[in-house]
Amino acid sequence: MRKKGQRRPGSIKRLVGWLCALAFLWLAGFGIWLRIYAVTPMPMREGGNLHILIPPQTSLSGIQAILADNGVIPPGRGFYYLARISLLSQRLQAGEYLFPPGQTPAQILRTLADGATVRWSVTIPEGASIYQLAEILAQGGWGERDLFLKLAREPELLARHGVRAKSLEGYLFPDTYQLLRGQDPREIFGLMLERGKKVRQELGDLSNNPLGLSPHEVLTLASIVEKETADPQERPLIARVFLNRLKHGMRLQTDPTVIYGLKNFAGNLTRKDLETPTPYNTYLISGLPPGPIANPGRDSIAAVLHPAPASYLYFVSRNNGTHYFSSDLAEHNRAVLKYQKRGGGR
Numbered sequence: 001m002r003k004k005g006q007r008r009p010g011s012i013k014r015l016v017g018w019l020c021a022l023a024f025l026w027l028a029g030f031g032i033w034l035r036i037y038a039v040t041p042m043p044m045r046e047g048g049n050l051h052i053l054i055p056p057q058t059s060l061s062g063i064q065a066i067l068a069d070n071g072v073i074p075p076g077r078g079f080y081y082l083a084r085i086s087l088l089s090q091r092l093q094a095g096e097y098l099f100p101p102g103q104t105p106a107q108i109l110r111t112l113a114d115g116a117t118v119r120w121s122v123t124i125p126e127g128a129s130i131y132q133l134a135e136i137l138a139q140g141g142w143g144e145r146d147l148f149l150k151l152a153r154e155p156e157l158l159a160r161h162g163v164r165a166k167s168l169e170g171y172l173f174p175d176t177y178q179l180l181r182g183q184d185p186r187e188i189f190g191l192m193l194e195r196g197k198k199v200r201q202e203l204g205d206l207s208n209n210p211l212g213l214s215p216h217e218v219l220t221l222a223s224i225v226e227k228e229t230a231d232p233q234e235r236p237l238i239a240r241v242f243l244n245r246l247k248h249g250m251r252l253q254t255d256p257t258v259i260y261g262l263k264n265f266a267g268n269l270t271r272k273d274l275e276t277p278t279p280y281n282t283y284l285i286s287g288l289p290p291g292p293i294a295n296p297g298r299d300s301i302a303a304v305l306h307p308a309p310a311s312y313l314y315f316v317s318r319n320n321g322t323h324y325f326s327s328d329l330a331e332h333n334r335a336v337l338k339y340q341k342r343g344g345g346r
Contacts, residue, residue, distance in 0.1 A: 034085065037078040038106040042071075049100050051118065053181055056094040060084075063092055063112070072099050072108060079105055088113040096181035119178035124192070126174040126297035127226040129260070133172060133295065143185045151185055161193040170219040170292025171196050199298050209305050210243055216291065218304050223292035226300040227256035230321065235303035237325055241312045243304070250313065252282040260293035316340060 052070055054063055064080050067073045082105055083089040092109075095117030099108060122140055124133055134148035151157055152168040163171050172189065173196035179188060200206060206215035213221065225238045242252055258273055259265050261280030265273070274281070280289040312325040314332035318339050326332035 034078065034081060037074075038082055038109075039104050041102045041104050042073065043102075049098050051096060051098055053096045054092075054094045054112070055182065058094060060089050060092065067108065072103075073105050079109070082106070083109055093117070094182065117180055119180060121176055122179050123176045124172070124174045124295070126300070127223075127294045128174055129294045130167065130169045130172065137185075137188065140179075141181070142179060142183065142188060147185055148189075151189055157186060157189065161190065161197075163193070165216055165291055167291060168193070170216075170223050170295055172295045173199055174295050174297050200301070203298070203302055203305060206301075206305065210307060211246060213288075213304075217288055218301065219296065220288050220290075220292045222296035222300040222304045223294040224252070224254055224256060225303055226296040227294055228254060229323065232299045234323060235300055236306065236308035237310060237312065238315065238323070239300075239303040240307035240310045241315055241325065243307055244311065244313050246287065248313070249286070251284075251286055252288070254282050257282045257289050257293055261289070 050070060050072060052066060052072060054066060058066070060080060060083055064073070064077075064083075067079065068075045073079050083092065086109065088109055091113040093112060093115035095115065097111060097116070098118045099111070103111075120140070122136065122142075124136060128136070130149065130152045134145045134152070137143060137148055138145035152172075153166065158165065158168065161171075165171070168189065172192040175192070175195055177188070177191055177195075179191075200215070206218045207213070209218055221239065221242055224242065225235050228238050229235060242254075245252055255269055257280045258276075258278075259269060261278030262273060262276065274283050277284055279285065280293065282289060310325070311327045314326040314329065314335075315323040316326075316332065316335045316339055317323055324335045324339060326335055
C-alpha cells in the first residue's frame with residue numbers, strides 16, 4: 001500500500017524525463033548559440049588590422065579579456081566556452097598577432113592555437129659592432145641596449161654557444177632575422193650565433209688559412225677587412241695586405257681598430273687618438289688586436305681564408321669607395337700625395 005505523500009513511480013519517471021528533455025533542449029540551444037557565435041564575423045572596424053600582444057603565461061580568461069578589450073572578439077564568455085569545447089584552450093600561444101577585420105571567433109581561435117604570430121624582419125648589416133647591433137635591437141623594441149651589451153659578455157651564454165672569447169663580438173652573424181615581439185634576448189642572440197656557426201662550417205676549417213691563424217684570429221682579421229672596405233671585390237686584396245704585414249712583422253696600422261678601442265670617439269680620428277695606447281691601437285701594438293672589432297659577413301671571412309695572390313703591403317683610399325694598393329713605401333707615399341694630399345695611410 002502506497003504511503004501518504006509518496007510519489008508514484010510513474011510521476012518520478014515523468015519528472016526525470018522532463019528534466020532530461022530540458023537539459024537536452026538547453027544543451028542543444030547552447031550548442032546552436034555557440035555555433036552561431038563561432039562563425040559570425042566581427043563587424044568591420046575603422047583602422048583595419050589590429051596588432052595584439054599576448055604575453056607569456058596568460059590564462060585563457062586573460063586572453064579572452066585582451067581580445068575583447070581590443071575589439072577582436074565580442075564581450076562575454078563565448079570565446080572561453082568555444083576554446084574549452086573545441087579542446088584548444090591548452091594550445092593557445094603567446095606572441096604578437098595580426099587580426100584583420102571581419103574574422104570569426106573560430107578563425108581567431110585557430111590563429112592563436114596555430115601560433116601564427118607576426119614576425120618582424122630585422123637586418124643586422126655587415127660590419128655592425130655589438131654596440132650598433134644592440135642599438136638596432138633596442139630601437140626595434142626587443143630590449144634595452146644595455147641588456148644586450150651585458151648579454152654579449154655573459155660567460156654562461158658564451159660557454160653555451162662554444163665561444164672561447166670574452167665577448168660575442170665577431171660571432172653574431174650579420175643577416176636578416178625574423179623576430180617575434182617579446183622574444184627572449186638570449187634567444188635572439190642564439191639565432192645569430194647559430195647562423196654564424198653554419199656559415200663558418202660552410203666556409204670550411206677556419207684554421208686552414210695562409211698564416212695558420214686560429215678561428216678567433218680569423219674572425220678578428222675578417223672584422224678589420226670588413227671595416228676597411230665596402231667593396232666585396234677588394235676584400236681579398238685588403239686581406240692579403242694585412243696577412244703580408246703580419247708575415248713580415250709589420251704593424252697593421254688600421255684606423256678602424258683604433259676607433260674601436262676609444263671610449264669616447266668624437267667622429268674625427270686625430271693624431272692624439274693614434275697615439276693613445278689601447279689593446280686595439282694597431283699603430284702601437286704588434287700583430288692582431290685581442291678580438292674582432294665588428295661582426296664580419298661571409299665575404300670578409302672568406303677573404304681571409306682565400307686572399308688574393310699579391311705582394312702588396314700598403315693601400316690608400318681613392319676617395320671613391322676603392323683603394324690604391326702598393327708593394328713598397330715609396331709608391332705608397334706617392335699614392336697618398338695623389339689621393340689624400342696628406343700624410344698617413346697604410
